[in-house]
Amino acid sequence: MGNLLTAIDLRAYYKTVQGEEIKAVDEVSLEVREGEVLGIAGESGCGKSTLASVLAFTVIPPLYVVSGEVRANGTNILTLDKETLRREIKGKYISIVPQGAMNSLNPTSRIKNFVIDVLKEHFPEMSKEEALQRARERFEALSLPPRILDAYPHQLSGGMKQRTVTVISTLLNPKVLIADEPTSALDVSSQKIVIKLLVELLRKQIIKSVVFITHELPLLRHFANRIAVMYAGKIVEVGPMESIIFEPLHPYSKLLISSVLVPESGMKSKRIEAIPGVPPNLKDPPTGCRFHPRCPSYIEGICNTSVPPFITVKSDHIVSCFLYGGEHG
Amino acid sequence: MKNPFARYILQKISWYILAFFVAVSLNFILPRLIPGNPVSVIVNQMATGGVQSDVLERLYSTYMKEFGLDKPLYIQYFNYLRNIFRWNLGTSFMLYPGKVKDLIGRALPWTISLQVPAILSGWIIGNLLGAFSAYKGGKFDSVAFTLSLVFSNIPYYCLAIVFLYLLAVRFGLFPVGGGYSFGMVPTLSLRFIMNALYHYILPYLSMVLVAIGGQAIGMREMSLYELTSDYVNYAKNLGIRDERIIRYVFRNAMLPQITGLAISFGTMMGGALVTESVFSYPGVGSLLFTAIRQNDYPLIQGCTLIITVAVLTANFLVEIAYGFIDPRIRAVQLGER
Numbered sequence: 001m002g003n004l005l006t007a008i009d010l011r012a013y014y015k016t017v018q019g020e021e022i023k024a025v026d027e028v029s030l031e032v033r034e035g036e037v038l039g040i041a042g043e044s045g046c047g048k049s050t051l052a053s054v055l056a057f058t059v060i061p062p063l064y065v066v067s068g069e070v071r072a073n074g075t076n077i078l079t080l081d082k083e084t085l086r087r088e089i090k091g092k093y094i095s096i097v098p099q100g101a102m103n104s105l106n107p108t109s110r111i112k113n114f115v116i117d118v119l120k121e122h123f124p125e126m127s128k129e130e131a132l133q134r135a136r137e138r139f140e141a142l143s144l145p146p147r148i149l150d151a152y153p154h155q156l157s158g159g160m161k162q163r164t165v166t167v168i169s170t171l172l173n174p175k176v177l178i179a180d181e182p183t184s185a186l187d188v189s190s191q192k193i194v195i196k197l198l199v200e201l202l203r204k205q206i207i208k209s210v211v212f213i214t215h216e217l218p219l220l221r222h223f224a225n226r227i228a229v230m231y232a233g234k235i236v237e238v239g240p241m242e243s244i245i246f247e248p249l250h251p252y253s254k255l256l257i258s259s260v261l262v263p264e265s266g267m268k269s270k271r272i273e274a275i276p277g278v279p280p281n282l283k284d285p286p287t288g289c290r291f292h293p294r295c296p297s298y299i300e301g302i303c304n305t306s307v308p309p310f311i312t313v314k315s316d317h318i319v320s321c322f323l324y325g326g327e328h329g
Numbered sequence: 330m331k332n333p334f335a336r337y338i339l340q341k342i343s344w345y346i347l348a349f350f351v352a353v354s355l356n357f358i359l360p361r362l363i364p365g366n367p368v369s370v371i372v373n374q375m376a377t378g379g380v381q382s383d384v385l386e387r388l389y390s391t392y393m394k395e396f397g398l399d400k401p402l403y404i405q406y407f408n409y410l411r412n413i414f415r416w417n418l419g420t421s422f423m424l425y426p427g428k429v430k431d432l433i434g435r436a437l438p439w440t441i442s443l444q445v446p447a448i449l450s451g452w453i454i455g456n457l458l459g460a461f462s463a464y465k466g467g468k469f470d471s472v473a474f475t476l477s478l479v480f481s482n483i484p485y486y487c488l489a490i491v492f493l494y495l496l497a498v499r500f501g502l503f504p505v506g507g508g509y510s511f512g513m514v515p516t517l518s519l520r521f522i523m524n525a526l527y528h529y530i531l532p533y534l535s536m537v538l539v540a541i542g543g544q545a546i547g548m549r550e551m552s553l554y555e556l557t558s559d560y561v562n563y564a565k566n567l568g569i570r571d572e573r574i575i576r577y578v579f580r581n582a583m584l585p586q587i588t589g590l591a592i593s594f595g596t597m598m599g600g601a602l603v604t605e606s607v608f609s610y611p612g613v614g615s616l617l618f619t620a621i622r623q624n625d626y627p628l629i630q631g632c633t634l635i636i637t638v639a640v641l642t643a644n645f646l647v648e649i650a651y652g653f654i655d656p657r658i659r660a661v662q663l664g665e666r
């Protein structure tokens with residue numbers, strides 16, 4: 001199976017009013033494969049959401065893409081003009097479930113009006129009734145009550161709103177769905193329903209892959225195929241879910257996983273560890289490996305001078321750390 | 330009551346009745362706090378001819394009785410309330426024996442035809458300008474925003490005086506004042522209407538420029554806020570074209586502006602006071618201004634009663650109208666939450 005989306009050496013910086021650059025995404029390369037759920041994990045402020053907006057082309061100033069490519073079907077989508085992006089890509093090839101789904105629907109309009117607008121924008125020849133019928137069928141197929149279409153956003157509960165937004169985002173059968181912390185504002189049972197909905201969308205082949213961005217690793221445990229761990233604007237480790245959760249390689253991933261409770265057998269005897277120190281200021285990130293000031297395995301003269309390359313340690317599992325070899329200057 | 334909307338309306342109406350009583354009472358008390366006795370003023374004006382003092386004394390007590398000012402304050406108050414409900418606004422002191430009802434009736438059309446076009450056109454142009462400059466940004470926005478800021482912060486009477494001095498007194502392009510040329514009789518003839526329009530331009534301009542500025546600033550802020558909201562970004566991410574998104578934004582940014590429109594309508598009689606005085610326009614504002622200077626209680630009360638009713642009605646209508654345009658407010662009205 002091929003790659004639906006490939007990011008190559010992406011750099012996206014925020015420019016502050018004072019003219020400083022905040023390197024929120026730096027030299028990130030990543031591929032999204034057909035049929036998979038790719039989890040992107042990391043603590044707050046590590047650049048996950050910035051990466052999501054670059055992948056979904058929702059970059060708004062002060063965020064700028066400095067360099068790099070995002071390839072889909074062999075073309076670099078970052079070079080497409082705004083109108084082509086709007087017509088061909090947004091909602092159709094790549095769609096997003098936004099972080100603030102609570103306020104993502106126009107508060108003064110019935111949901112069906114927005115749904116009709118979305119469908120008619122991409123299928124101008126479709127009549128209002130046809131559009132509505134199509135939306136109704138889709139809602140029913142995903143076991144959401146179609147009466148939601150007649151409601152105003154404020155009449156829905158938080159979990160219902162999140163599911164509605166997810167269904168609207170996938171109305172046009174996008175290949176890649178980027179979900180940016182879609183569950184962080186929800187209670188645990190609503191979280192589970194939203195994740196079930198995403199799995200259902202994949203199973204019904206409505207979407208071909210999901211990029212799921214979260215700071216909650218245990219959530220990924222249940223449905224991700226692969227996980228990428230981000231730290232301070234860089235990806236430090238990418239691998240199959242089981243491999244990342246149970247045999248993490250990077251010292252940061254190890255600490256991140258031991259800092260959360262996973263309800264598995266044998267966890268009772270484990271201690272919860274906090275990661276010492278604070279995430280770095282991305283205006284002026286540490287030299288060499290960005291994790292070196294907090295790293296328990298830090299090697300003076302190596303980790304603080306050169307950037308560790310990616311090394312394939314196990315099948316399909318890569319890590320950027322000198323503990324696993326690699327040249328250094 | 331079964332129907333929640335009827336219950337909501339009834340509840341609102343009772344609040345407005347309460348507000349009406351408070352306002353009407355203030356209308357009664359406040360003019361009486363102005364120092365000076367209106368009857369002495371009238372009597373003194375007659376005394377200039379060298380009338381004997383016992384005649385003045387008799388004149389004074391006759392007038393006090395005629396106007397009901399010889400009775401204790403609380404009886405005056407109840408008479409006042411009773412008369413309001415009989416739509417009897419009394420007799421003017423200074424224009425005796427002119428009825429307050431007739432005086433206001435003659436002035437009201439002038440005020441309405443001066444204010445309504447100025448408020449409406451200022452509101453429409455201001456909102457379009459504000460929304461457009463928020464969307465457009467860049468140079469257009471800087472110029473439009475600066476100009477709006479300047480005009481909205483000039484007190485409208487200052488602008489009126491500047492216009493009057495420059496355009497009427499200095500260059501003689503427009504008449505110095507009045508609603509129509511001296512010596513003309515108000516009729517519906519073309520000649521009279523053209524003449525009235527000619528007198529109308531300066532007061533209209535002095536009000537409409539301030540209104541445009543104020544509305545444009547409010548609308549620009551609201552539109553900028555709406556343009557960065559989550560639902561706009563989400564619609565963009567689903568490939569919805571800008572023109573349609575602008576429509577969502579315009580509608581939602583309009584909501585607070587409707588209150589502004591209603592308040593302008595409600596306060597237009599009071600707002601007219603200075604403009605009308607500057608241009609000696611024959612409206613309610615000029616009438617109220619002279620009435621206050623002469624301690625003409627019935628005329629002041631009559632004018633302020635009109636203002637009270639206008640403000641309360643405008644606010645009431647807006648509250649009801651909001652329910653139809655904003656579903657979130659309708660939910661509250663219907664007791665859904």
